[in-house]
Amino acid sequence: MEPALRLDVDGTTATIRISHPGKRNAMTNAMWRQLPTLLDRCAADPAVRVLVLTGEGGTFCAGADITALTPDGGGAPRDLAVAAEEALAAFPKPTLAAVRGSCVGGGCQLAVACDLRFAAEGARFGVTPARLGIVYPASSTRRLVELVGPATAKYLLFSAELVGTDRALRTGLVDEVWPDAELDGRVAEFARLLASRSQLTQAAAKEFAAGPASPERVTHWSEQARTGADTAEGVAAFLQRRQPRFTWPAGS
Numbered sequence: 354m355e356p357a358l359r360l361d362v363d364g365t366t367a368t369i370r371i372s373h374p375g376k377r378n379a380m381t382n383a384m385w386r387q388l389p390t391l392l393d394r395c396a397a398d399p400a401v402r403v404l405v406l407t408g409e410g411g412t413f414c415a416g417a418d419i420t421a422l423t424p425d426g427g428g429a430p431r432d433l434a435v436a437a438e439e440a441l442a443a444f445p446k447p448t449l450a451a452v453r454g455s456c457v458g459g460g461c462q463l464a465v466a467c468d469l470r471f472a473a474e475g476a477r478f479g480v481t482p483a484r485l486g487i488v489y490p491a492s493s494t495r496r497l498v499e500l501v502g503p504a505t506a507k508y509l510l511f512s513a514e515l516v517g518t519d520r521a522l523r524t525g526l527v528d529e530v531w532p533d534a535e536l537d538g539r540v541a542e543f544a545r546l547l548a549s550r551s552q553l554t555q556a557a558a559k560e561f562a563a564g565p566a567s568p569e570r571v572t573h574w575s576e577q578a579r580t581g582a583d584t585a586e587g588v589a590a591f592l593q594r595r596q597p598r599f600t601w602p603a604g605s
Contacts (some may be wrong), residue, residue, distance in 0.1 A: 356418075358387045359409075360552045365402040365548035366541070371460075372411050377407040377415035380459050385417075385433035389440035399602075402548040404444060406467055407451040407539060408460075416481065434459050435490050438587055441466040442496065442563075447547045447551070447555055451540045452476045452482065455534065456517065461528025463492050468559065472518050473533040473542055478526055501525050514517055536596040553583045553601035577601070 356373035369391055371378040392566060395401045407415050418429060441448065450464040452455075452472040457479045458605040464470050464478075480497065482489045489510055498506045504525040509516070521527040531539050547555070560566065566574075578584050585602045590597035 356381050356384060358391055359385055359470045360391050362395075362398070362401060365400060366405060366544040367398070367401045367403070368405045369395075370405065370407055372409040373418070374409055374412075376418055377412045377455055377566045378410075378433070378460070379415045379418040380437075380463075382430055382433055384439045385430070388437040391445050392440050402446060402519045402552060403449055403544040404442070404448045405544060406463060407540075408447065408453065410453075412454035413450070413452040413456040414460025414463060415455045416460050416555050431490065434462065435492060438490075438493060438496075440461050445556055445559070446552070447559070449540060449544060449547075451536060452478075452483055452527070453536065457481055465493070466524075467497055469528045469535065470528045471529045471531065471543070472521065473536040474518055474530060475522075475533065476518050476527075476530075477515045478509075478517075478521050479513060480509040481513040483511060483513040523564075524604070549596065549599075551583045551587060551597075551601065553581055553599070563566060 354374070354375070357374050358466045359370045361368045361370070369388070372379065372383070373379055373381065373384070379565070392404075395404055417434060448467040448469070450467040451477055452464060454466050454473075456472075457477070457478055458481045460477055461480050463498060480489065480501065494506065494510070497509070499508075501524045505526070508514070516526070518527060518530045522530050529539065557577070560570065581601045582601075583599045586599060587597050
C-alpha cells in the first residue's frame with residue numbers, strides 16, 4: 354500500500370488517517386502536500402463538523418520520512434511540513450488528534466496543531482530536531498510553547514527525549530489518556546458531543562484563542578451572534594429542557 358493520508362467521513366466526523374505502516378506512518382513529501390488539500394475538502398463540506406487526525410494501526414506518526422529530508426523539487430520538506438501544520442491549525446472546525454504509539458517529530462508537530470489530543474496509554478511523545486541538528490520552525494516552537502509553557506517546550510526541544518502519557522497529561526501536551534481498547538470509543542463519543550454544540554461558538558472561540566482579535570473581528574462575531582439563530586435556539590432549548598438544534602452557518 355502506497356503511503357498516503359486516507360480520508361473517511363462518517364456522519365458529522367471526518368477522519369484523516371496517516372498511513373505509511375512500513376515506516377511507522379512517517380510523513381513523506383507527498384503526504385505533507387496532501388494534507389492541506391484534504392483539509393480544504395473537509396472545511397467546505399457542511400456535513401463535517403469535527404475532524405479527527407490519527408494514524409494507521411498502533412502508531413500515530415514517527416515524524417518525517419528521513420529519506421525525504423532532501424528536497425524533491427516539490428518544495429523543501431521543512432516548508433511542506435510547516436505549510437501542512439499551519440493549514441491544520443487554521444482549520445475552521447474543531448480538530449482532535451487520536452494518538453497511539455509514537456507521536457514524534459513531525460507527528461508531534463501535527464498533534465500540537467490540533468485543538469485537542471486524546472492518547473492511548475503507552476503513547477510516546479517527542480520533539481526531536483536536536484537529534485539531527487535541525488532548527489525547529491519558529492511558528493511550531495511558538496505553538497508548542499503556547500500549549501505546554503516555555504520550560505516543557507525547552508525540555509522537549511533541547512533534549513529530544515520521549516515522554517510518556519503521564520508527563521504529557523501533566524504538562525498539557527495531551528488532554529485525556531485512555532486504555533488502548535477504549536480510545537476509539539471515547540474519541541467517537543467526544544466528536545459527537547462537539548458536533549452537537551454550536552459551530553458559531555466554536556468558530557469564534559477558536560479564532561479568539563489563536564491570538565488577539567482585531568476590533569473588526571470582534572464586531573464580526575458579535576454580528577454573527579446577533580443575526581444568527583444559534584443564541585435564540587440555545588436559550589429556547591435550555592428553557593424547554595431539550596437538546597438544541599444549532600444551524601450556524603445557515604443551512605448546516
